[in-house]
Amino acid sequence: MTRQTVAQVLLAVMLIISATICGKAEPLAVREARLQRVWTEYLLNADTVDNADSPQSAISDEVRRTIHERQTTSNEFYFNQNVDHFGTNSSTFKQRFYINTNNYTPGGPIYLFNSGETPASPSYLFAGEPYTLAKATGGMLIIMEHRYYGVSYPVSDMSGPSMQYLTLENALEDIANFIRNARDFVRASTGTTISPQSKWILTGGSYSANIAVWMRMFYPDLVFAAYASSAPLLASTDFYQYDQVVGRALPCAPQIANAIEVLDSILDYKNRALIDNWKKAFGLEVLANDADFAGALTDQMSNTVQYYMPPAKGSNGTDAIGALCGWFDRSYNHPLQNLADMTAAYIRNNGIDPTTAYSSGSGANNYELYQDGRSWFYQTCAQFGFWQTAPPAPLRRLRSKYVTASWQSGPCKEFFGENITGTPDVAAFNKKYRGLLPNVTRVVFVNGMLDPWSQLSVAVDSSISRKVINQGENVIITMLRASHVTDFYFSSSRTDFGVDVARARILEAIKGFLSHQ
Numbered sequence: 001m002t003r004q005t006v007a008q009v010l011l012a013v014m015l016i017i018s019a020t021i022c023g024k025a026e027p028l029a030v031r032e033a034r035l036q037r038v039w040t041e042y043l044l045n046a047d048t049v050d051n052a053d054s055p056q057s058a059i060s061d062e063v064r065r066t067i068h069e070r071q072t073t074s075n076e077f078y079f080n081q082n083v084d085h086f087g088t089n090s091s092t093f094k095q096r097f098y099i100n101t102n103n104y105t106p107g108g109p110i111y112l113f114n115s116g117e118t119p120a121s122p123s124y125l126f127a128g129e130p131y132t133l134a135k136a137t138g139g140m141l142i143i144m145e146h147r148y149y150g151v152s153y154p155v156s157d158m159s160g161p162s163m164q165y166l167t168l169e170n171a172l173e174d175i176a177n178f179i180r181n182a183r184d185f186v187r188a189s190t191g192t193t194i195s196p197q198s199k200w201i202l203t204g205g206s207y208s209a210n211i212a213v214w215m216r217m218f219y220p221d222l223v224f225a226a227y228a229s230s231a232p233l234l235a236s237t238d239f240y241q242y243d244q245v246v247g248r249a250l251p252c253a254p255q256i257a258n259a260i261e262v263l264d265s266i267l268d269y270k271n272r273a274l275i276d277n278w279k280k281a282f283g284l285e286v287l288a289n290d291a292d293f294a295g296a297l298t299d300q301m302s303n304t305v306q307y308y309m310p311p312a313k314g315s316n317g318t319d320a321i322g323a324l325c326g327w328f329d330r331s332y333n334h335p336l337q338n339l340a341d342m343t344a345a346y347i348r349n350n351g352i353d354p355t356t357a358y359s360s361g362s363g364a365n366n367y368e369l370y371q372d373g374r375s376w377f378y379q380t381c382a383q384f385g386f387w388q389t390a391p392p393a394p395l396r397r398l399r400s401k402y403v404t405a406s407w408q409s410g411p412c413k414e415f416f417g418e419n420i421t422g423t424p425d426v427a428a429f430n431k432k433y434r435g436l437l438p439n440v441t442r443v444v445f446v447n448g449m450l451d452p453w454s455q456l457s458v459a460v461d462s463s464i465s466r467k468v469i470n471q472g473e474n475v476i477i478t479m480l481r482a483s484h485v486t487d488f489y490f491s492s493s494r495t496d497f498g499v500d501v502a503r504a505r506i507l508e509a510i511k512g513f514l515s516h517q
């Protein structure tokens with residue numbers, strides 16, 4: 001099997017595993033949310049693609065090991081964290097940490113990687129960019145699990161009221177509280193004493209990169225610097241720019257847009273028999289709701305672009321984008337027929353059950369613990385939005401106009417109750433967190449230009465980049481043909497899309513911060 005097809009199979013395997021692990025149905029809202037949080041799992045997969053003889057079994061073991069199952073390695077520790085930093089509840093819960101002190105030299109930096117919306121993975125203790133930086137600079141590496149993910153749940157169920165302690169503010173204060181107590185905790189856990197000269201450097205990818213930036217912004221006395229990979233800093237309830245990046249990445253975007261336009265007029269016309277025929281052609285006849293049907297079609301395109309990796313130089317791997325667009329070379333078909341054939345094959349090949357994967361609201365009353373996707377969905381409903389919508393006419397769009405913010409946020413109330421409407425006040429949020437102009441210095445921002453999330457990050461607009469750079473010691477790095485959080489991938493052999501160059505600049509920037517202090 002070629003590298004790229006292995007990667008595709010792995011993604012498929014991973015989708016199945018995450019659907020299985022999460023128990024029963026993975027509802028649409030949660031599935032959408034997973035698209036945002038799945039990258040670390042994918043990274044682990046990407047690594048084993050390079051190394052394992054039997055990648056599929058390696059992957060399932062890895063994913064199984066890191067998700068939901070409390071594991072005991074000698075590097076795993078639990079910190080007694082406050083449930084409620086700002087309210088009246090004085091309970092504590094056990095928050096999971098992994099620590100690697102092997103490379104630490106007294107006075108060296110301490111890299112803290114909060115794993116955001118994914119379970120903390122001990123694999124990052126010994127591979128990946130934070131590890132590389134720690135090794136190169138005599139640093140300690142600490143991986144911290146975010147509250148309400150992995151095994152670090154402060155509550156005993158996931159009903160609406162139980163989600164009340166899941167706020168960004170609590171998550172940031174978790175980190176501050178940990179840093180203030182880290183000397184004792186790390187000594188007691190590992191026997192290593194943190195030197196008072198050691199500086200804290202926060203790092204992360206995607207949402208966890210936001211956390212790194214916001215920690216530097218709000219706790220500058222605790223946090224010396226940050227390295228943020230693909231940080232979508234700007235909250236948005238109508239994030240149609242995601243679709244536009246997908247469109248720019250796919251050479252067959254005109255055909256897809258054409259197919260979607262026709263599909264939308266079919267849906268507008270409300271001829272049930274005709275609509276049902278098309279649902280059947282897509283393999284989605286079980287979806288009664290037309291918007292759910294339209295929404296399901298975004299899955300494959302988004303996954304392909306967000307997790308895109310060009311085939312390695314000299315490999316015979318097929319290109320995932322090329323493979324997707326290959327469906328539209330069949331010009332004897334209408335593009336809508338090609339889109340239907342492509343989607344039906346995707347559903348079949350990935351073993352997706354459309355009812356559980358794509359019906360909105362299913363799973364709303366499942367309050368069992370360890371549904372990380374449900375936690376992330378809550379955070380989007382309560383604070384961030386991040387709803388990926390169809391661009392408004394007359395802009396070209398690859399997703400149906402029925403994919404609206406209100407369709408995406410509709411299940412919020414069903415999942416979490418009246419007080420979560422799914423229309424978070426992102427204007428107030430962006431004012432507080434300063435959107436694309438975080439008031440920070442000593443931050444390295446890295447983005448891939450093929451990453452749809454880059455639209456919410458600082459790299460896109462050159463006047464914004466300039467302002468951020470002019471604030472002081474900030475470094476902005478873009479990788480031309482890379483996508484989401486690609487610099488965190490374990491594999492080191494990809495020089496052909498800007499990652500190696502970016503990695504050298506990241507190290508140089510961190511060394512610069514440390515030497516200019």
Ligand SMILES: *[C@@H]1O[C@H](CO)[C@@H](O)[C@H](O)[C@H]1NC(C)=O
Nearest residue numbers: 083089090091093154155156
């Ligand atoms: C505090 O939070 C815990 C959940 O960790 C909960 O069990 C407990 O009932 C809460 N206490 C109060 C007074 O709300």
Ligand SMILES: *[C@@H]1O[C@H](CO)[C@@H](O)[C@H](O)[C@H]1NC(C)=O
Nearest residue numbers: 001002003313314315316317
């Ligand atoms: C690619 O294919 C060619 C011809 O089929 C073969 O000779 C070569 O070894 C392959 N390269 C790799 C890296 O698989």
Ligand SMILES: *[C@@H]1O[C@H](CO)[C@@H](O)[C@H](O)[C@H]1NC(C)=O
Nearest residue numbers: 160161162164417418419420
């Ligand atoms: C929901 O909001 C109302 C009005 O702010 C408040 O009185 C009520 O306690 C809230 N309910 C829950 C479960 O938080």
Ligand SMILES: *[C@@H]1O[C@H](CO)[C@@H](O)[C@H](O)[C@H]1NC(C)=O
Nearest residue numbers: 216217220439440441471472
């Ligand atoms: C944030 O901005 C203020 C001025 O508005 C400045 O004094 C402060 O140093 C800035 N903070 C950081 C971390 O750069």
